Amino acid sequence: MAAADPRRMADAIRFLALDAIARAGDGHPGAPLGCAEIATALFTRHLVCNPDDPEWPNRDRFVLSNGHGSMLLYAALHLAGYAGISLDAIKSFRELGSPCHGHPEFAPHHGIEATTGPLGQGIANAVGMAVAEARLAAEFGPDLVDHRTYALVGDGCLMEGIAHEVISLAGHLRLGKLTFLWDDNRITDDGSTDLSISEDVRARFRAADWQVIDCDGHDVEAVSAALLLAKGDPRPSLIACRTIIGRGLPRLEGQRGAHGGRVFDSDCAEARAARFWDHPAFTVPEDVLAAWRDGAGARNRAAYAAWQERRAASPAAIRTEFDRRAEGRLPDAWRETLVGLKRHWTETAPERPTIEVAADILAALTETIPDLFSGAPDLEGPTKHKQALPAFTAQNRGGRYLHYGIREHAMGAMMNGMAAHRGLIPVGATYLVFSDYLRPALRMAALMELPVITVYSHDSIGIGRNGPTHQPVEFLASLRAIPNMLVLRPADAVETVEAWEMALANRHGPTSLICSRQPLPPLRRSPGGENLSARGAYVLAQAAGGRQKVTLIGTGSEVAVALDARAQLQAEGIPTSVVSMPSWDAFAAQPDSYRAEVIPPGTVRVAVEAAVRLGWDRWIGENGGFVGMTGFGASGPGEELFRHFGITADAVVREARARL
Amino acid sequence: MAAADPRRMADAIRFLALDAIARAGDGHPGAPLGCAEIATALFTRHLVCNPDDPEWPNRDRFVLSNGHGSMLLYAALHLAGYAGISLDAIKSFRELGSPCHGHPEFAPHHGIEATTGPLGQGIANAVGMAVAEARLAAEFGPDLVDHRTYALVGDGCLMEGIAHEVISLAGHLRLGKLTFLWDDNRITDDGSTDLSISEDVRARFRAADWQVIDCDGHDVEAVSAALLLAKGDPRPSLIACRTIIGRGLPRLEGQRGAHGGRVFDSDCAEARAARFWDHPAFTVPEDVLAAWRDGAGARNRAAYAAWQERRAASPAAIRTEFDRRAEGRLPDAWRETLVGLKRHWTETAPERPTIEVAADILAALTETIPDLFSGAPDLEGPTKHKQALPAFTAQNRGGRYLHYGIREHAMGAMMNGMAAHRGLIPVGATYLVFSDYLRPALRMAALMELPVITVYSHDSIGIGRNGPTHQPVEFLASLRAIPNMLVLRPADAVETVEAWEMALANRHGPTSLICSRQPLPPLRRSPGGENLSARGAYVLAQAAGGRQKVTLIGTGSEVAVALDARAQLQAEGIPTSVVSMPSWDAFAAQPDSYRAEVIPPGTVRVAVEAAVRLGWDRWIGENGGFVGMTGFGASGPGEELFRHFGITADAVVREARARL
Structure with a gap:
């Protein structure tokens, strides 16, 4: 095991970030500098990963929810040894074509687990990943699935409403393998957090049944100890890391301007002097790099090898199914169920609400596609998308239906996390007007090219007496406007089957399947085989x-x-x-x-x-x-x-x- | 003072609601029945209002945030004596053209302070109303402005993310005249709240510095005592009213189906037997009606008369200004500032980001239009919409800029509340991509025809290196899709002045004023007088x-x-x-x-x-x-x-x- 001063290991992040941001001409130095010790503790001592096999299905997931601090992630991935995030890549930070985008963009092959930037999305993704882990662990057992999920979150993430939705739900579901690391720096873009918040954030998490741990975010040992405590509790954990924004950059540290302020060469020089870092730009001392590679790579080698052995020793049927799920492929015979349903409905020709038809299709598909994981924001009755599925709860991790509560936005972003995790095909059902509540997450699904299916009921004035608050008129247009969003509005039962087929076949983007509350007459009597x-x-x-x-x-x-x-x-x-x-x-x-x-x-x-x-x-x-x-x-x-x-x-x- | 048993006064709400829902064929009986005592306590003992002058500017505001319980509001308004909500109106509940819509629709002349239904919007509206009250009280003094704001909220309202945004902000701002009455019935549409929440809601409110009061929601005296306690505390108050959903309807009370279940004539008969209510459908006994009219009307007569006297005794200039603000009219000379700016920018022709131009225009307008109240969700620097405006804080109610924190959705819905309250013209500034976060509130502004102005910066790929998460591509289309939303995208400084003029002139709907981050060259050199x-x-x-x-x-x-x-x-x-x-x-x-x-x-x-x-x-x-x-x-x-x-x-x- 290579040894290096943790302070210098963290400074390696700091200076890669500073040099890259200075070179790019803009960026956000506050978080990479303020969270360097947190990332060092997590990556080199706790995160279970394999930089040589970034998409190892049983890796721990890490989401940088405060995505503006992207250089923190790129620096850590580079130091950890992810080949795709080379030094050249870091030097091209924020240039067109670089893998080091302004904000992180979903690229699991590079160790980037989610596109983040719009605040609150990332932590909700992480909660979705933790749900996926729990569900898959129940299905495949801890030999194949047993990992943790971490998210680094800023004050902004926690102020966003979606944060409370997922905090509440994660506590309710007792997602004990989920840990948030809070960059508690008391500074936002406007200045002191005193300008806009005086809430006791810790008490709020405790109210939602989280473990709350305090630590000095600039002490690698303290963060590491907190991470150990997190592992020992059945509740999800918040580690409140007291930090100084922009730590190590004398002109800006602890100041408002640190969040997104420009970094000049003079800043880099001053920071070097202040931290006794006498290495040229983009240069990581060998002992520090070796310690990082050991910490993030060698440390995990045994765990990785053991997992590969367990996988190899699994019964062939389980291994095959596990691999399929981890690779995000559909089962071979997935279309057959649909063919049968289409024939059935062509013959029996019922006059039915298409939301009921869609729900029946889901029910039939859940038998042939075990990946399907349904849920709704307190609309089980009207959307009928629970069917006979058992609920996923704190007690029953084998459930396949999530009662999201009245938390549409959480549903949308958690589904993104499940799809990014792989192994589940999330299906969320709600009313079309409520798509506005999850729209920021829909956009992220489209941007991340995630196969997430949202089924909407109540698609027009046809819903009647509930009135204009519940009658969509602009939503077909607004969903059609989102690039890479497949929008489907079937006219009858047969088209609903065809729409479901299209939704499942759409593996590189989200689908909006839009259904009626009122019964629609059968229109397609001789559909033939083709999906028209x-x-x-x-x-x-x-x-x-x-x-x-x-x-x-x-x-x-x-x-x-x-x-x-x-x-x-x-x-x-x-x-x-x-x-x-x-x-x-x-x-x-x-x-x-x-x-x-x-x-x-x-x-x-x-x-x-x-x-x-x-x-x-x-x-x-x-x-x-x-x-x-x-x-x-x-x-x-x-x-x-x-x-x-x-x-x-x-x-x-x-x-x-x-x-x- | 007419006397009547509070139980019978509450039952008057119950049976009007039951009869109307049975007649309409659908509706939501759970909340009107479960909250009948809460509404009775509030309307007949505390709410300061005048059914003969519904739009009295200094009335207390009451928002039914759980809007599906609309019959509760209609019944209470009818019993209180609001002429527009006649018995015939209640009989036409949910029929086309009735003022008793499926969900309440903004109609202050009928006592309906906000359109509600999409959960979470109403409580955020209420917080905006409380901000408006505090700001106007600072401007006009307590002789003219001194009222409270109440919201009735369900579990759904509190689960929505926007709820936490406004709970946190209302506590931070110490909006002591704001009271939430929580219908704590432990049932949602899916069934028991245990399905989706186990959080300690009271602790969560306390963490945000609210007073929390518990009471039996079916005891008018207890609710009334809690309302009294709320008035005595400088913090906003949550009154947690323990209730039974659908109380009084034997077949459904306390059950899942009570929320939105159908009500049959047999239910009405059973309820009558259970509550010893032997009056025909839509019939309120005279003594009960008299007690309601006394409680909601006569009780407030002295306060109303005293306020009218104070208004009459105000200096003419103050009275004139107050009346103008209360009526929502712009000051006579409001266009003059814009004419001057247009001339100036035609001549000096700066190459500037239009967001900076828009901010300069706002700054100039704030001098001539004291109604303008600006704010941004932690983007003071990039949007520049604070300018020299003092911040509105717990300590300074005279402020005109609100640091919303990273809470876009709260901003949108609070602005709706301010506009519905009247007296302020809310202006919110953020990035165009974040409009998705407040979109549900934008829709409500369009539906309520509220003059709310949102100014967006960062309108295209022109923002550059922050990447696709921050680059709008679909937002012009999605905003243009919203009926009654005025979408403006000016090309230079002169057009930005014209756009501001259009935004202010748009008194019956919201405006999206879309600006660039990057500098735009001047294009209009000889604009003349007309607003092209x-x-x-x-x-x-x-x-x-x-x-x-x-x-x-x-x-x-x-x-x-x-x-x-x-x-x-x-x-x-x-x-x-x-x-x-x-x-x-x-x-x-x-x-x-x-x-x-x-x-x-x-x-x-x-x-x-x-x-x-x-x-x-x-x-x-x-x-x-x-x-x-x-x-x-x-x-x-x-x-x-x-x-x-x-x-x-x-x-x-x-x-x-x-x-x-």
């Missing part, structure tokens, strides 16, 4: 009796409205087709020829969707008609609301006629 | 040298890109105009003739905006060109990113040429 929804849009009813004059386009519950309108137009001798368009994204990705076939140029086009128009012009053109909402909904019976807001077959017919 | 931005879009540079062939359309920082492209095209002899389009909404509201003048039909149209395309097809048509973003940004220098993502004059020229 996967093409984004398709002709559901052909124009008859001559050259097509009108194309009606609908989604979800409004496809039936379009069909009624078509019947009227056809009766008047106007050849009219109906296009169902469950996914804009998928349709946009089709070849021009297919799109021209589905929406023939030169035909009058009218779209109908119980939502705002934004974005529809792309499909209907400048002279197209649109029947939908122009403002918020109202409180009244659903069917009456459709009439009240003019979303009717008659209105569609009028729009078409006016253009013929 | 108010038309949504206008021709900034005319096509020259013949019939116009190309129309380039840009917003914000990309208008300069369009001007560069125009120079290239004009140099090639292609007559090209540039349209600046700071507001889609405003442009959509212009007459067709004006729109055809600005974007002449038959010209090649190319739009440029450093954001996703969604919605642009409306303005550029099917064959138009678009230069913008197709996915998330990246970490690198801002100018390099514009080149990397191809948002350049060359790209605009190529798009135009390809269509000529």
Whole structure:
């Protein structure tokens, strides 16, 4: 074991961070300097990882929730020996193409477990990872799954509302392998934390049944002792590390400006003098590097080898399943269940709310895809996404349904953590209007390219009397606006099966599966084998009796409205087709020829969707008609609301006629 | 004073609620039945209000944060004597056009202080109202402003993250006139609260420096005594009212199904038998009604008269100013400051970040519009929206800037509360990407038609090295999707002045004023008097040298890109105009003739905006060109990113040429 003064090991982080930030021209020195000892204690004495095999499934997870301190993470990963975070990479901090982005971006192959920066997301990711660990440990046993999850959190993370959601839930679930390291530096961007908080943060954690440990965040031994205490308690632990922001940078340390202030060469020189660090820029003394490599690498070698042996000794079936889950692959036969359901619903043709259909599909899939892990924010009844799944609780880690409580944002960000962890496919169910509550997490899922599925019920004014607070009108547009978000709005049971298939097949981004509360009639009687929804849009009813004059386009519950309108137009001798368009994204990705076939140029086009128009012009053109909402909904019976807001077959017919 | 058994006074709420919910066919009986005694204690013994003058500026504010219990509020308002909530109105509960909507909708003239339903919003509104009261009391003195704010909150409100944001902040600000009444019924929609929470809620409030009082929520005397205690403490108070959900409805009381379960005629009959209530449906015994009218009306008559006397005795200037603020009118000369600034910036033509310009405008406006109340979630430095304003703190109620801490959602919903209270014009500043964190509150502002102004900085990849987590690409589209949200993206200093004018003039909805972090060159040198931005879009540079062939359309920082492209095209002899389009909404509201003048039909149209395309097809048509973003940004220098993502004059020229 190489020996080195822990102070110098921490200073190695400090100076890599300072030099990189000075070189980049901007960055956030406060956290890397203030948390250097914390990271040293964690990485070189406690974190179970293998820099030579960064994606080792049983590694401890570490999330830098205060993502602006990204250089802390890059420096620690470099010192620990992650090859992808080379010295050159650190020198290119914040340059286009560098793996050392301004804020950490999800790259488990480099040891970066989550994209962080928007505060509060990272700690919620960590709670999701701890849930995934507990669930997988119950499934595969501690021989294969037995690791801890750490998050470094700042004052900002803890002030964000999502923090309390996950603090409360993690305590309730007794996630004992979860540890938050709080960078308690009493400084935020505005200055002293006295400006905006006087709460007793420790008491708040205790109220949520966490163990709280205090320590000097600049004493590697003290942090290390606290980490040891954390391991010995069945509750999740908060280690409150008293620190000085920007520690070691004389001009800024302990000051407001340290958070994101610029670092000049003179600062680097002054810091070197103050810390007796007489090594050139980007130079780590050999003994210090060796101590880091020993601490983060050699220390864990035995544990890694033992785990590999246990894995090799596992029964083949378990090993195969474990590997599949760890690699994030779907089971081979996953589509078969869906094929059967599609056939079934084509034949029995029920008139049902698509949220119920979606829930039935989930129930069927949970048998063939053990990865599926469902949950809802206190909407078990209306979303029906629990089905027969046992609840995941403090007592039953084998559960597959999480009662998130009324904590939508936590659900979204925890699902991201589960997906980033791998081994589970998280499915969250809520009302479409509440997607705004988890939207910051949805964006992160899209950015991290995580296969997270959110199923929404209550997708329009069709919900009726609960009124405009609960009636989405702008949400289809706002979800469609998020890059890499697959938005699906099926029109009936068969399309709901197809949508589920698309959601599962979408392995590099999140899916929003949008369902109705009200029953929808069956529209697809002879679906055949092909997943027509996967093409984004398709002709559901052909124009008859001559050259097509009108194309009606609908989604979800409004496809039936379009069909009624078509019947009227056809009766008047106007050849009219109906296009169902469950996914804009998928349709946009089709070849021009297919799109021209589905929406023939030169035909009058009218779209109908119980939502705002934004974005529809792309499909209907400048002279197209649109029947939908122009403002918020109202409180009244659903069917009456459709009439009240003019979303009717008659209105569609009028729009078409006016253009013929 | 009419006397009536408090039990019967509470039962009057119970049976109005039960009868209305049974008649409507759905609703949420749990809260109205479970909180009947709480509402009775508050309305008939403590709430200072005047049902004959519902909008009395110095009334106590009461927010039903658990808005699903709307029938509790309607019943109490009816019993208290609010004429707009007549017996007929209650009979029409949940029918289209009824003032008794499924969830309460903002209608101060009926005694409804906020639209509630999405959980957590209402309590944050209440905290904003308490801030408004404290600030206005400091300005106008306790003779004119001295009232309390109450919120009834459920378990759901308290689980939502936003709750902790405002609990923490309200304790920090020592909002002693704020009282939460917690319906502690231990049941949520999923069942027992044990399913999702085991936190010590009382300890959590104490950790945030609140007074916590326990009482039996079904004992009017006990609730009343607790309300008295709340008045005597300088801290905000939580009254934890132990209740039984659905109390009085034998089939459901204390049960999971009580929250939103259906109520049948048989339930009404059973409840009547159980509570010895032998009055027909929708019938309140005379003595009970008289006691309510006395308690909520006559009790407050002296206080109301005394306040009117004090107001009449105030110096005329103060009275005039107070009335203006209470009515929500702008001061007469409010535009003059802007005219001066516009002239100034036309002449001096600085190249500046528009966020700095916006901050300077705010600073100038604060002198002429004392209503303006600014704040930011720990971004005082980057948004510069504090300027010389003193901070509003526990010690200084005369402050006009709120350090919200890292609590964006709280900021959004508290601003709604301030605007609903009247007397302040709240302005919140943050980064555009963080608008997702406050989006649920933005939606409520739009729905409530509240004049709330949010100023966003860091509006595109132009922010550079902080990377994709901080680079908005989908936010212009997602904000434009919200009905009644005025979205403004000015291109230079002069347009920023015009945007501020539009924001202030927008008295019936929120405004998103979107600014750049990077400096933008001056584009408008001879702006004249007219607010060209108010038309949504206008021709900034005319096509020259013949019939116009190309129309380039840009917003914000990309208008300069369009001007560069125009120079290239004009140099090639292609007559090209540039349209600046700071507001889609405003442009959509212009007459067709004006729109055809600005974007002449038959010209090649190319739009440029450093954001996703969604919605642009409306303005550029099917064959138009678009230069913008197709996915998330990246970490690198801002100018390099514009080149990397191809948002350049060359790209605009190529798009135009390809269509000529």
